[in-house]
Amino acid sequence: MSDPLLTVEGLRVVYRVPGRRTVEAVRGISFDVRRGRCLGVVGESGSGKSSLARAVLGLEERVDGRIVFDGENVLRMSRTEMQAFRRRAQMVFQDPMGSLNPRLKAGAALAEVRRVHGLAKTRREAAAQAADWLGTVGLDAAYANRFPHELSGGQRQRVNLARALCVGAEFLIADEPVSALDVSVQAQILNLLKSLQETRGITWMLIGHDLAVMRQMADEVLVMKEGQVVERGPVDNVLSHPTHPYTKELLSAAPGVRRALDRRAAERAV
Amino acid sequence: MTASGLGVGYATGGGERLEVAGEVDLILRAGRTTALVGESGCGKSITAAALGGLLPRGMNRDRGEIRWAGGGARGPGKGLAYVFQDPGECLDPVFTIGNQIRESLPKEDRGRARERMVDLLRTVGFDDPERVLASYPHQLSGGMQQRAMLAMALAGRPRVLVADEPTTALDVTVQAKILRLLADLQRKADLAVLLITHNLAVVAEIADEIHVMYAGRIVESGPVEFLKNPRHPYVQGLLKALPRLDGAARLEGIEGSVPPLGRRPPGCRFHPRCALARAVCAEQMPTWTACGPGHRVACWACAEGGWA
Numbered sequence: 092m093s094d095p096l097l098t099v100e101g102l103r104v105v106y107r108v109p110g111r112r113t114v115e116a117v118r119g120i121s122f123d124v125r126r127g128r129c130l131g132v133v134g135e136s137g138s139g140k141s142s143l144a145r146a147v148l149g150l151e152e153r154v155d156g157r158i159v160f161d162g163e164n165v166l167r168m169s170r171t172e173m174q175a176f177r178r179r180a181q182m183v184f185q186d187p188m189g190s191l192n193p194r195l196k197a198g199a200a201l202a203e204v205r206r207v208h209g210l211a212k213t214r215r216e217a218a219a220q221a222a223d224w225l226g227t228v229g230l231d232a233a234y235a236n237r238f239p240h241e242l243s244g245g246q247r248q249r250v251n252l253a254r255a256l257c258v259g260a261e262f263l264i265a266d267e268p269v270s271a272l273d274v275s276v277q278a279q280i281l282n283l284l285k286s287l288q289e290t291r292g293i294t295w296m297l298i299g300h301d302l303a304v305m306r307q308m309a310d311e312v313l314v315m316k317e318g319q320v321v322e323r324g325p326v327d328n329v330l331s332h333p334t335h336p337y338t339k340e341l342l343s344a345a346p347g348v349r350r351a352l353d354r355r356a357a358e359r360a361v
Numbered sequence: 362m363t364a365s366g367l368g369v370g371y372a373t374g375g376g377e378r379l380e381v382a383g384e385v386d387l388i389l390r391a392g393r394t395t396a397l398v399g400e401s402g403c404g405k406s407i408t409a410a411a412l413g414g415l416l417p418r419g420m421n422r423d424r425g426e427i428r429w430a431g432g433g434a435r436g437p438g439k440g441l442a443y444v445f446q447d448p449g450e451c452l453d454p455v456f457t458i459g460n461q462i463r464e465s466l467p468k469e470d471r472g473r474a475r476e477r478m479v480d481l482l483r484t485v486g487f488d489d490p491e492r493v494l495a496s497y498p499h500q501l502s503g504g505m506q507q508r509a510m511l512a513m514a515l516a517g518r519p520r521v522l523v524a525d526e527p528t529t530a531l532d533v534t535v536q537a538k539i540l541r542l543l544a545d546l547q548r549k550a551d552l553a554v555l556l557i558t559h560n561l562a563v564v565a566e567i568a569d570e571i572h573v574m575y576a577g578r579i580v581e582s583g584p585v586e587f588l589k590n591p592r593h594p595y596v597q598g599l600l601k602a603l604p605r606l607d608g609a610a611r612l613e614g615i616e617g618s619v620p621p622l623g624r625r626p627p628g629c630r631f632h633p634r635c636a637l638a639r640a641v642c643a644e645q646m647p648t649w650t651a652c653g654p655g656h657r658v659a660c661w662a663c664a665e666g667g668w669a
Contacts, residue, residue, distance in 0.1 A: 135532035136503075243618040273400035274559065278602035278614030285611070300533060303604035307612060330606060344537040346562030347606060348588055355565075356586075 095123035096262060096294045097147065102156035104142045116142040118318035119156070124262075127292045131309030131326060133302060133341065139318040140298050144264045147296070148180055149173065160262070178208050181255040185267040187247035191239040197225065197250045198235025201257050208258045224257040225250070229283060245276035249283065256287070263295040269304070281308060302345045306330055314338050362389040362412075362440075362521050362553060368424025369404070369411050371622070379623055381420060382408045382577045388570075389521055389553040394544070396556040396564045396585070399574035400599075402619050408574075409523050409557045413441045429520075442519035446526035448506035452498040458509045459494035465516040481512040484549075486542055504535035508542070515550065522547075525557040540566050561588065561599060570655070573599075576620055576630035578646075583656030592658040594669070595631045629661065637662045637669055 104117035116139045124130045134140045146154045149165050158165040160176060168176060184190045191200060201224055202217030211217035222232035228249040239247055248268060255263060265284065269277040285308060287293045297308055305312050305326055312329050314322040314337065322335040333339045367385040370378040382404030389395055397405045411422040429440065445451050453461060462478050463471075470477045475494075482490035485508040498506055507527060514522060524543060528536040544567045547554045556568055564571055565588055572582045573596050581593040591597050598615040617634040620626060626633055632642035639661070647659045650667075662669035 135534065245618055273619060274561075274599055275400060275602050275615035276618055278604075278612035279616075281604070281612055282614060301604065303606050306606050307604040340534055342606075344534045345606060346533070346536075346560065346566065348561050348565040348600060348603065349605075351562060351565035352586060352589055 093126040093128070096126045096161055098123040098157070098159040099147065100157040100159075102143065102146060102158065103154065104139070104146045104151050105153040105155075106142075107153070116318055117146060120313075120315075120318075120320055121156075122313060122320070122323070124294055124296060126294050127288065128310045129288055129295050129297055129308055131297045131299065131305040131312040132315060133299060133305055133312060134315035135300055135341075137317075138315040140315050141266055142318075143315070144182070144266050144296065144298050148182055148264060149176065150182075174208075178258045179260060180262040181258075181260040181264075183248070183251055183255060183263055183265040183268050185270050187244055187251055187271065188239060190251055191247060193239050195238075196235065197230075197237050197239070197242065197253075198222065200250065201225070201235075201254055204254055204258050210258060220257070224253045227256060228253045243276070244272045245279055248272065248280050252283070252287070256291070261292075261294060263293055264298065265295060266298040267300070268297070270299070270301075284308065302330060302341060303347070314341070362430070363387070363428045364412060364425065365428075366425035367408065367411060367422065367427070369407050369416065369420055370423045371420050373623075378423075380577055381622060382411075382574070383424065385425070385572075385574075385579060386582075387555070387572065389555055391520065391551045391553050392548060393569045394547055394554040394556055394567050396558065396568035396571040397574060398558060398561060398564050398571055400559055400619050402576070402621060403574040404577040405557050405559075405574050406525055409443075409525055409555060412521075412523065412555070413443065415443070440520045442514035442517055442522050444507070444510050444514050444522065444524045444527050447530050448503065448510045449498065449530075451510055452506060454498055456497075457494065458496050458498065458501070462494075462509070462513050462516055465513045467517055470516075477516075478512075481515055482509075484515065484546065485509070485512045486538075502535075503531050504539060507531065507539055511542070511546070515546070519552065521553045521555060523555045523557065526559070527556075528563060529558070529560070536563075537566075543567060561603065564588070576625050577622075578630060578659065580631065580660070581656075581658045583653065587653065587656050592652050592656075592663045592669070593631075593660050594635045594637050594662065598634075629659075639668070 100121045102117055102120045103115060106114045106116055108114055132140045145151045147158055154166060160180060165176060198218055198221040201221040205211040205217045211220060222235050225232060225234055230249050269280050309326045312326045313320045316337050322329055322338045333342055364385060364387040368383040369381040371381050373379055385408050397408060399405045410416050459478060463474050466474055466477060478494055479490040482493050487493050528539050531539060546552060558564060568585045571585050572579045575595050581591060581596050601613040602615060604612060615634055628643040628645055629647050632638040641661050647661045649657045649659055650664045651657050661667055
């Protein structure tokens with residue numbers, strides 16, 4: 092069993108709402124993510140799962156607890172340590188259009204982050220490497236010359252992944268990475284994520300609401316409700332033997348084509 | 362309501378007609394739910410908008426016809442009502458729910474508006490209609506907002522209710538409740554429901570008949586049970602691409618992506634992504650093949666003498 096890349100202890104995230112008292116979005120959560128594994132975080136809107144994701148990457152301001160990434164406390168990092176952390180741990184968002192600069196071609200988007208992180212000295216050098224990185228996410232080198240609006244949703248999400256990988260990301264948090272995509276494309280991106288985990292040893296957290304996607308992708312899963320973890324464990328266990336009523340409710344509401352058809356056939360027979 | 366050979370065209374700057382959706386045949390029956398399923402850009406929402414004359418500027422329903430049982434042509438508000446995906450955007454934030462439902466009441470109900478509104482809100486599952494009437498949209502959750510939208514849609518006593526992705530913006534547990542409510546309303550009010558969605562699981566949950574669209578054309582139609590054994594390679598692919606709770610280790614996606622308007626291929630529009638495609642598929646648009654009671658498919662491989 093591999094050691095944890097990320098350990099979170101007693102994490103709290105608090106928002107100050109103007110004119111009101113504070114709201115605690117994440118209320119004391121502890122977990123770890125082992126190297127090369129995928130931790131799924133499931134919950135409905137408002138459960139605090141996105142706040143949790145942002146806090147882990149050091150993007151939230153009022154955070155309590157400990158976040159240890161590869162032996163270092165994220166909340167106590169110096170500027171230079173933080174810069175290295177930002178390179179190694181990255182976020183992939185739901186809306187692939189909103190997370191790309193509309194004025195930068197795909198190749199330039201990759202070249203820019205490599206220059207910012209000091210991985211390429213000149214613009215030309217960076218551009219030359221960009222094509223290789225597009226290859227790792229299954230895009231032809233010709234796509235380097237396309238603007239985001241000239242790409243499909245799935246291709247944009249691939250560019251986002253390449254942008255994270257090209258500066259050496261080892262840890263990714265994907266927040267609903269396929270929710271905005273068509274079903275036939277979702278499968279392509281999910282398979283790509285899985286193969287990045289297998290071939291490049293990427294460690295990641297998958298944030299989402301779809302239990303079937305979790306079943307497919309995650310090794311372990313946390314079920315969140317109102318800022319707290321109500322159930323956790325290996326994904327197969329949690330889905331086949333849920334113990335918390337909320338997990339059971341999520342499971343029974345989870346959509347499934349065959350299940351729905353069988354249930355209706357049974358109802359008609361009665 | 363029957364729509365036959367429906368086509369929607371978009372006039373380009375050069376005066377050319379681009380087909381957004383074409384050859385759409387739909388029969389909507391009272392007490393039944395018909396689903397139009399497809400991925401983004403397949404023309405399902407445009408077809409739905411064409412039924413009520415709600416097409417965006419530049420698009421025209423220029424092919425086919427719509428007939429109502431009992432005769433006469435009707436528009437939105439006259440027999441046809443819509444519910445859309447994002448209730449938060451459809452409701453006006455500065456008016457109370459009561460104010461907004463009142464606007465959709467037909468003249469004959471204006472006299473006893475309050476009573477009728479309370480009735481409507483009870484029908485869509487509110488226990489405290491008085492409080493909801495006085496509420497502003499932001500005081501309601503997403504699921505409650507969608508219920509309020511349904512009440513508004515029902516205010517005009519429609520015969521056809523078009524629900525365009527009615528649950529997509531909602532959480533799964535809420536989604537299930539709204540779907541049950543829709544099925545319930547359809548039965549009680551003897552409504553014909555046209556459900557527009559990309560979500561096959563939602564379809565399996567409440568639809569009676571379904572039509573799967575791809576790139577502007579219906580490719581397979583029939584009773585919802587055909588989803589257990591679909592014939593069209595695209596529909597088979599969609600089902601394999603869905604993650605399942607009892608899922609296999611790896612998903613099978615469909616290679617490539619849906620062609621945008623204006624770059625739709627000749628022949629069968631799915632042929633560039635289809636593993637079964639042969640020469641004829643690139644040349645001629647497939648014709649219908651019957652494959653069961655009420656079940657038909659537009660695919661050369663499934664046609665008589667086909668290879669699937």
